[in-house]
Amino acid sequence: MEMTEVVAALIWDRDRFLICQRPAHKARGLLWEFVGGKVEQGETKEEALRRECREELDIELSVRDVFMDVVHEYPDLTVHLTLFNASVASGEPKLLEHNALAWITPDEIPGYAFCPADEEILKRIIERSRPVAALLYDFDKTLCTKDMQEYTFIPNVGMTAEAFWAESNALAQGSKMDGVLAYMYVMLERAHAAKKSIRREAFVEMGRDLEFFPGVEDWFDRIDRFGASLGLNVEHYIISSGLREIIEGSSIFGAFREVFACEYLYDENDVACWPKNAVNYTTKTQFLFRINKGVLDLSDDKTLNAYTPEDDRPVPFRNMIYIGDGLTDVPCMKLVKVNGGCSIAVYPEGRQDKVRDLLRHDRVNFIEPADYRAGSALEKTVQDILRRVAAQNALTERTKRQLQE
Numbered sequence: 001m002e003m004t005e006v007v008a009a010l011i012w013d014r015d016r017f018l019i020c021q022r023p024a025h026k027a028r029g030l031l032w033e034f035v036g037g038k039v040e041q042g043e044t045k046e047e048a049l050r051r052e053c054r055e056e057l058d059i060e061l062s063v064r065d066v067f068m069d070v071v072h073e074y075p076d077l078t079v080h081l082t083l084f085n086a087s088v089a090s091g092e093p094k095l096l097e098h099n100a101l102a103w104i105t106p107d108e109i110p111g112y113a114f115c116p117a118d119e120e121i122l123k124r125i126i127e128r129s130r131p132v133a134a135l136l137y138d139f140d141k142t143l144c145t146k147d148m149q150e151y152t153f154i155p156n157v158g159m160t161a162e163a164f165w166a167e168s169n170a171l172a173q174g175s176k177m178d179g180v181l182a183y184m185y186v187m188l189e190r191a192h193a194a195k196k197s198i199r200r201e202a203f204v205e206m207g208r209d210l211e212f213f214p215g216v217e218d219w220f221d222r223i224d225r226f227g228a229s230l231g232l233n234v235e236h237y238i239i240s241s242g243l244r245e246i247i248e249g250s251s252i253f254g255a256f257r258e259v260f261a262c263e264y265l266y267d268e269n270d271v272a273c274w275p276k277n278a279v280n281y282t283t284k285t286q287f288l289f290r291i292n293k294g295v296l297d298l299s300d301d302k303t304l305n306a307y308t309p310e311d312d313r314p315v316p317f318r319n320m321i322y323i324g325d326g327l328t329d330v331p332c333m334k335l336v337k338v339n340g341g342c343s344i345a346v347y348p349e350g351r352q353d354k355v356r357d358l359l360r361h362d363r364v365n366f367i368e369p370a371d372y373r374a375g376s377a378l379e380k381t382v383q384d385i386l387r388r389v390a391a392q393n394a395l396t397e398r399t400k401r402q403l404q405e
């Protein structure tokens, strides 16, 4: 069936957006919709949208990025709708086509009857308007039980874990080299010597063998549901000095909005040839700012370092929870904590001694066993923090509203 290209505008004025009521005598009469229409031949989508807004509202539109696109199938045609974020560049919207106009906030959506095709879009607008709580995890010994190279890679090259890390540390110290770059180098050298593949897929394959602490595999869904019950949108991120490729092959990879970790660059034969990203102790902290500002593309330093007003940052530090196990996590733990978020150090059952000092020296808020099962102390602590995040955000919103009145 032929695909009809349709565009629509999500026209924002601060936290409100414009909706239009269809005239009573037309199809889907008196239902609410977004302004827009068909893309005509020879027009770009943006041009079509600006034309429609002139024709229907008598305004000049400034079109921004795509908010989302949906395909909707009617009995007689298939419509591909692209919805753009936009704002009024000039003019005051007039009722040239519509019965009524309204500027509403996302929580006022349930009070209006919309065209059925807009359902998915409205759901997304509500979701996006919720405050984001971000859980940031270290990986090795935080989610999985030992360093990720120790499950498959190190035995495959015929070494013990002790020997592998000793060689890597000796290289780092002897050459005054970054420890993370040193282990990435030793991995390639040792794989060559043992004639093992260093193709990307070989590393990804190793992700299957990881063992996680109890409850990890269904933790993310559980926390998401709990967050949603508080009106929060929960996002999970990894900040790890391990290999992204191995994490990619693990059963929990899909739970993360983004995984920041070390990674190789691969040549045209898909063979590792250079370290693409190396994530050590203090470089870990840059990812907190990336998440805070919503700049997840590692090659984009410009936006990351540009001035962003506190209010425009998608994930405030006070909405962050950092979970890690050891010294490499300290810079992140401390940074999250001093900025109003919470940090948790986890330890294997019975080994509280490993993290006691982090609590005593004020580097973390809590220490908990690495037990992610429903009803565990860790789950309760995270739930309490999420309750605080929800309350704090609601209060901040109240202040904002009072300032606008």
Ligand SMILES: [Mg+2]
Pocket (backbone or CB within 6 Å): 138, 139, 140, 141, 142, 324, 325, 326
């Ligand atoms: Mg760790």
